[in-house]
Amino acid sequence: MNAAPPLLAVRGLSKHYSVTGGFLAREIARVHAVDDINLDIERGETLGLVGESGCGKSTTGRCIMRLIEPSAGTISFEGRDVTHIDGEDLRRLRRDMQIIFQDPFASLNPRHTVAGIVGEALVIHRLATGRRQIEERVVQLLETVGLRSDHLNRFPHEFSGGQRQRIGIARALAVEPKLLVCDEAVSALDVSVQAQVINLLEDLQDKFALTYLFIAHDLSVVEHISTRVAVMYLGRIVEVAPARALYDNPRHPYTKALLSTVPIPDPKLKRKRLVLTGEPPNPFNPPPGCHFRTRCPLAEPRCAEIAPALLETMPGHMVACHVTG
Template identity: 60%
Template sequence: MSAPAPLLRIENLSKLYPVKAGPFSRSRETVKAVQDFSLDIGRGEVIGLVGESGSGKTTLGRSILRLIEPTSGTVRFDGVDITKLGPREMREYRRRMQIIFQDPFGSLNPRFTAERIIGEAIDTHRLARNKGERQARIVDLLEKTGLSSSHLTRYPHEFSGGQRQRIGIARALAVGPQFIVADEPVSALDVSVQAQVLNLLQDLKRDLDLTMLMVAHDLGVVEYVSNRVVVMYLGRIMEVAPARKLYANPMHPYTRALLSAVPVPDPTKRRTRTILKGEIPSPIHPPSGCVFRTRCPLAIDECAKVVPPLEAVSEGHLKACIRT
């Protein structure tokens, strides 16, 4: 039997930003934020997307949703290339794809109550026949995300950070989406609250059969919520694997370095720390060949000449490295 078609198929997606070379210069250079990104996301799957700040994770997530327009490549949602759709045709797909933003305060209008913030999407897509149905739907969303009807009339500044993020999640769920991009949904929260929000997302994914792209810079955050993990560096994929395989047997030196920085809860077990030299290079002038080579402890001369292809190590496990 053939495998079921993925809900989302991303092929050779790139996003380039033109920028001026200097304040007094007429010449333009290009920020290569995402380069030739390809990935299939199955229905009901949670993909963890990890990498350092500046790796292009947020740009990728927003390009998939067309909150920013990709420079090239295709995004097929349920078989339809949404990069070719006009504003009217895209409207229906806006309902089916939503985003949870990183900043739980900046993403909420401070002049709107929780009821209006969540109800705005319901009104835009005309999902309620009357005010009673609208309010019942909003209360149901609040309760699903761990809040209650008593929060309807409160403003964002009257909530804690964790509660504000729950409102953001409720807003994303208001239109009944199939696919959600969770853009570092817990990075701005206290550690004690992070686990609560992650557990909430897991429960919602199970109950509503959601497909999700979980963006994070911390591998520890996505370890228990993701089916597969994609490791990204300077706009390119370094490694893709089922979560258990990646954590048990990372193949790319960048993945190993990221994993070595994850805290170990058992003080009797020590993990050898890999310290990467230097900082992430500028996406305006990325290194030739393998973009990770300038910081890689295994780099050889050939790494500067060859862009490593994403090759299979085992079933479902791929890496882009000519040395490992």
């Protein structure tokens, strides 16, 4: 392992939501959206975080971004605990971490021009002063993401989905962040445009030495862009491995099932698909032990008793499974 601390280290991160009801708003149930997860993101890598809806991957991203307060655990950035910082410290952290969102329609303020949207960070962090200087920098950012200077005074609704996503990327790049959280950043885009944005993200990573946390449900996209991939199921990480190893040699039965259900654009390929039965259990009352055992083809009695820990089975390959781990 490196001596230097990873760019981002997450330890024991949990996020619970209380469901209240009845007399005096008593807590009647608790959702473990994120349940005791550990993650390291090394400088310059792309960590893919995959899972189905409700698995907690977006909550994890937002906790790391300090947009949601975690219930427990620590988040360290460059070796410094940033879990509870606020005020000026938090503002300074914002320059190191940025996020781009899924929905290119909801993520841009409809009443601001492109200049206002991309330039906002410059104003907040006083990275440029005066109209001229801000405008110059915004134009520079727009050109970096493949837009033109004459887009400056247009409003978001005048752009297509792909172009809006580029505006969102330019906004995030304005502070020259080190870590960029991409929350389903290409999921809402058409195939041909999705490829444009993925290529752009890869180019930007090379150009600015960016580190990505790439959150998505689409395994083929995640495998394409990531160096390492973490798979989440119902609030827990079940497997972490280098992208290639994960796809060539998945260990966790959930990862295997997930991989085999990805449609492959080749009609000649007749695969033996491992279609999971059932659906993810209710997150209000997750089954004790391994969360996946209710759908797992390999489940054993012990899976119901003890939750499997995430253990390194091969160098860099960690699995949380009693049977295959």
